[in-house]
Amino acid sequence: MTQVQGPRLLLACLAFLATTVRAVNFTISNGQIYTPGFAIVDAPQPGTPLGGDFLQVAIDVTADGRLPLPADLAAGSPSIIHNITMFLYSYDTKHNFTISNGTAAGNGAALGPIMLQENTSTVKHVNWVWPDCLVGDGQPIALDSARGVYNISIRQNFRLNGVDHYTIFDLPISVTNAISANTSSSSSSSDGSRPPCAELENPLLSPDQVNATAADSVGVLFAPGDATQIQVEGSDTDASGTGLGPSKPTANANDGLGSTGVRAVMPSSVAALLVCIGAALLSL
DSSP, X not given: OOTTHHHHHHHHHHHHHHHHHHGGGSEEETTEEEOSSSOEEEEOOTTEEEOSSEEEEEEESSTTTTSOOGGXXXXXXXXXXXXXXXXXXXXXXXXXXXXXXXXXXXXXXXXXXXXXXXXXXXXXXXXXXXXXXXXXXXXXXXXXXXXXXXXXXXXXXXXXXXXXXXXXXXXXXXXXXXXOSBOOOTTSOTTXXXXXXXXXXXXXXXXXXXXXXXXXXXXXXXXXXXXXXXXXXXXXXXXXXXXXXXXXXXXXXXXXXXXXXXXXXXXXXXXXXXXXXXXXXXXX
């Protein structure tokens, strides 16, 4: 390993530490992560090392039953989710990939509208095939590696009691678990290869350009103890505006959720961090 790669690896370790420590500021109850909006993240947890065939994200879009599903709401309802878009970006690797931009998936690499998936389910399960530049195993070594720390950026466009909002919620993760070059997923190409990263790439905006602070002025909503009243209008005369549809499926602790009210740094994350820093120091 070269002397240049050692400092690069050490910086990646420190960036991973930053994503883990930031997680203590999130509003978490019973393993659910509350956002500035109706969506509640069921999985993954902040700072989780991810890999495998897919990036998997589970989000409850009813604020735990406080908002009916879109099919049960009138278009002019005073409270409704217009759309949810999702991106995977990193200032460390300088990449910004589209998971779903709210439009129909053109080439299979990006997903279609999230709110139209699993129409009768209160939880939307995002299964996004990792693109080819994230293939690998372990911490990034090469200077130009796309692997490393990322944010799952969840953008919500919604109306709450007659007022429209656009919010940005970033969930830090690390792309450090094994991702193979091929996948058996039907969402990938016919030969099992992963989609090219270039097909999903977007310009990486600066924090000032994104201006998440202004977007999120509404604050975290619907956490336990929140007394916000939600005004809704049903889609027809038979709808009361309070129906939820079927209960959310398969969102439990096995999806990578904890059960603590406030998340601290996980022992496994600490162990991974120590191994990472040790490897970096040996390479200096």
